Amino acid sequence: MTWDLDTYRSLLYTSMAATGVEKGPALETFLEYVFTSFEGVSLLGRDLRSPSQELDLVLWNDQLSDYFRSASSEVIIEAKNWDAPVGSGEVSWFLQKLLQRGVTHGFLVAAHGVTGATRDRSDGAVDSLYQSLQHGTRPVVLTYDELDVMTSLEDLTQLFKQKCCKLLLKQVV
Amino acid sequence: MENRIQFTYWDSDQEKELCRAVSASNFQVDLLIDPARTLPDRVLERARQAALRSVLVRILIPDPGLSWQDASRTTSRRSPLAPHLLEGLEGLSLASLFIRTHRRSDAEPYLRADDAIYFWMPGAPERTVLRFDATRGSSRIRTGLPGYFEDVFLQSRDLADPESQVGRSVRVADLAQKILSRAPRGDVSQRGYELETLALAFFKAIPGINVMAVPPDELGFDILLWSELSVGGLNAGPLVVEVKAWMQPIDARVVKRLAEAARERGIPIGILFSFTPLSRSGLEAVRSEAARGLPILLLRPEDVVSGAHPREILLSRLQEAQHRL
Numbered sequence: 001m002t003w004d005l006d007t008y009r010s011l012l013y014t015s016m017a018a019t020g021v022e023k024g025p026a027l028e029t030f031l032e033y034v035f036t037s038f039e040g041v042s043l044l045g046r047d048l049r050s051p052s053q054e055l056d057l058v059l060w061n062d063q064l065s066d067y068f069r070s071a072s073s074e075v076i077i078e079a080k081n082w083d084a085p086v087g088s089g090e091v092s093w094f095l096q097k098l099l100q101r102g103v104t105h106g107f108l109v110a111a112h113g114v115t116g117a118t119r120d121r122s123d124g125a126v127d128s129l130y131q132s133l134q135h136g137t138r139p140v141v142l143t144y145d146e147l148d149v150m151t152s153l154e155d156l157t158q159l160f161k162q163k164c165c166k167l168l169l170k171q172v173v
Numbered sequence: 174m175e176n177r178i179q180f181t182y183w184d185s186d187q188e189k190e191l192c193r194a195v196s197a198s199n200f201q202v203d204l205l206i207d208p209a210r211t212l213p214d215r216v217l218e219r220a221r222q223a224a225l226r227s228v229l230v231r232i233l234i235p236d237p238g239l240s241w242q243d244a245s246r247t248t249s250r251r252s253p254l255a256p257h258l259l260e261g262l263e264g265l266s267l268a269s270l271f272i273r274t275h276r277r278s279d280a281e282p283y284l285r286a287d288d289a290i291y292f293w294m295p296g297a298p299e300r301t302v303l304r305f306d307a308t309r310g311s312s313r314i315r316t317g318l319p320g321y322f323e324d325v326f327l328q329s330r331d332l333a334d335p336e337s338q339v340g341r342s343v344r345v346a347d348l349a350q351k352i353l354s355r356a357p358r359g360d361v362s363q364r365g366y367e368l369e370t371l372a373l374a375f376f377k378a379i380p381g382i383n384v385m386a387v388p389p390d391e392l393g394f395d396i397l398l399w400s401e402l403s404v405g406g407l408n409a410g411p412l413v414v415e416v417k418a419w420m421q422p423i424d425a426r427v428v429k430r431l432a433e434a435a436r437e438r439g440i441p442i443g444i445l446f447s448f449t450p451l452s453r454s455g456l457e458a459v460r461s462e463a464a465r466g467l468p469i470l471l472l473r474p475e476d477v478v479s480g481a482h483p484r485e486i487l488l489s490r491l492q493e494a495q496h497r498l
Contacts, residue, residue, distance in 0.1 A: 066401055069409040136439040154406075161399050165385040168397060168411055168438050 003037040003153050015081065016111075028056055029079040031109055035077060037076055037153060040064030053097055061105075067157045071105035071138070077106045086110040088119070088125040095132045095139060107160075109142045129167055138164050212229070214257045345371070345378050349477035356448055356474075364418035364448070369395060371474060372416050372446040384409070393434030394443075405488040406468075406495045414444040422452035428469055432462045440468045442491075459488075468494035 011030040018026035028046055035041050040062030048055040057077035061068050068075065078094045082085045091114055098106040110116070114125040128138050140163045150156050211400045285390045352367045369387070373396065378380050380399040388397060396414035417423055420442065423445060435443040444460075451459060451471060459469045470490040 066409070067401055069401075083367045134436065140441075161383075161385065165397055165399065165411065168389050168440075169386055169392065 001043060005151060007033065008150070012144075012147060018081070023057075024128065025083040027079040027109065027111070031057055031107075034147075034156070035059055035107075036074070038068060040066045041068060041075065053100075055097065065157075067160045068105065072103050074101060076106040076144055078100065080108065080110045081109060085113045085115045086125075087115045088128060090109060091125045091141075092128045094141050095128055095137065096103050098132070098137050098139065099135055103126045104136055105138050105140075109147075111144045113143045114141055119172050126167075126170075130170055134165065139167070140164060175383055187391055218266060225277075229372065248316055258389045294441055301423050310344060316426045345374050346480045347473040348374055353448075353478065356418075360419060364420075365416065368418045368448060368474070371477065372396060372414060372472075375446075375472070375477055375483045376487075379487060381482070382412075382487075393430050396446075406491045407488070411438070411440050412442055412444060413438070414446055415417070417445065417447040417449075419447070420448050423455045423471075424452045425454035425458035428455050428458035428462065432467050432469060440496075441467065443467065445471045447471060447473055449473075463494065470494050 011026075011033050013038040015023075015030045017025040017150045032046065033042055036043055036055070036059070042059040042062075043046060045055070046083045055076060056079045059077065061071050061073055061075050062071050063071065063073075067072055076098060080090065080099075086108070091108065094106065094108050096105070108117055131142070133140055142161050142163070143161070150159065175275075231277075309330075348371055351370050351377065356364050357365065371386055373387070376384055376396070376398055379402075383401070384396060385399050386397040387395065393415070394413035395416040398412040399410070400407055400412055401409055401493060413431065413435050415434075417427055419439045427445070428451070431443040431445060436440070450473070459471075462469050468491070470488065472490060476490075477483065479486075
């Protein structure tokens with residue numbers, strides 16, 4: 001898919017403005033557009049359900065583009081278009097999904113971040129994210145505020161790397 | 174992780190802040206100088222050290238007609254060079270005279286690793302800057318322009334400010350030679366600072382490797398890199414580098430600490446940058462970590478002095494490490 005800034009912004013703002021039952025699908029539609037714009041990344045499925053899990057977006061990765069070159073063949077996106085920050089329980093569950101499926105690169109898109117994101121480094125959510133690194137996972141938490149200022153795929157790639165590095169440095173993500 | 178920091182100097186109490194700004198900056202420090210103050214030598218020394226670390230130090234002087242408060246708030250206002258303010262910067266007063274006589278009052282001065290002053294000439298061809306070497310004195314002025322201009326390699330993609338098209342001609346081998354010659358005389362913190370500077374310059378010289386952070390001490394490593402390369406055993410993703418400026422061989426503790434830091438983060442390779450080789454216990458620790466699937470590479474200034482490209486040096490060390498796995 002070819003990236004287009006106007007389309008990106010249109011889908012993002014639609015997601016931000018969505019209410020009720022439309023919120024989840026709107027965010028997923030936006031994220032599908034974003035991630036499949038990267039070379040070699042395509043959609044495997046949306047809202048995939050198994051008896052024990054639900055996966056919002058599952059992507060196939062041909063390992064062609066910069067950030068995804070070292071990623072697993074599958075990439076998982078979790079979309080939380082909540083009005084409040086996502087709690088550490090949800091973060092842990094997201095990380096479990098990555099581990100169970102052998103997925104290295106996962107993105108938790110939490111519209112308003114994760115809880116304790118602005119508190120000290122011993123917060124559960126951040127600590128869980130950090131602990132998952134030793135298994136080779138590279139979880140990235142993204143918020144609406146961060147996505148709103150992106151203007152290109154290069155910007156997004158830099159953002160992913162910077163978020164990853166913040167986590168490697170045990171900094172607030 | 175800032176790519177560019179503006180630092181406004183007006184007071185000697187700010188030296189610590191300047192040091193922090195220089196340490197935190199990934200690439201460029203804009204040094205805004207209060208024309209009413211004298212710039213102490215030690216501040217200039219810090220700026221030169223920043224230049225050694227491949228941090229570009231751009232010197233900004235506000236317009237004479239601008240109040241200091243207004244100047245502090247904007248970064249875009251700068252005056253033609255004022256020689257009497259900059260006598261502390263070696264040769265800058267002479268260089269500024271040269272610039273004025275050639276009607277290039279818009280030239281921007283930068284400090285660089287070789288202590289020469291580089292001027293970016295906005296209207297000049299892209300790959301050209303003016304390099305003024307103070308040690309050669311006034312005779313240079315009389316020889317005219319062609320004697321000064323040098324081609325400089327541009328790495329504009331790394332620059333936070335797209336208008337700053339100053340080239341990065343840090344010659345890593347020369348830097349390594351300089352640091353090696355100074356090492357026996359320096360104290361450990363100075364040696365550490367300079368070796369870290371060399372390490373940063375080394376990795377920055379490798380296309381596809383980006384310096385992401387120089388973190389605080391307690392994390393177990395000194396430099397966080399991001400590699401876009403997938404070649405010769407190197408996979409794209411983060412790398413950690415520990416810089417050790419000891420004058421005795423590196424022992425097992427250092428190797429294990431680095432390995433632990435790498436393993437804790439799922440990073441597949443650790444890199445040691447050191448003046449000295451591994452001790453016997455250090456070598457055994459490297460072998461042990463390799464047996465556990467984590468190669469630890471050792472890079473030294475002597476490797477860099479050879480003049481081989483840093484990329485080739487790194488890949489060569491990787492190959493050696495792969496053989497140990």
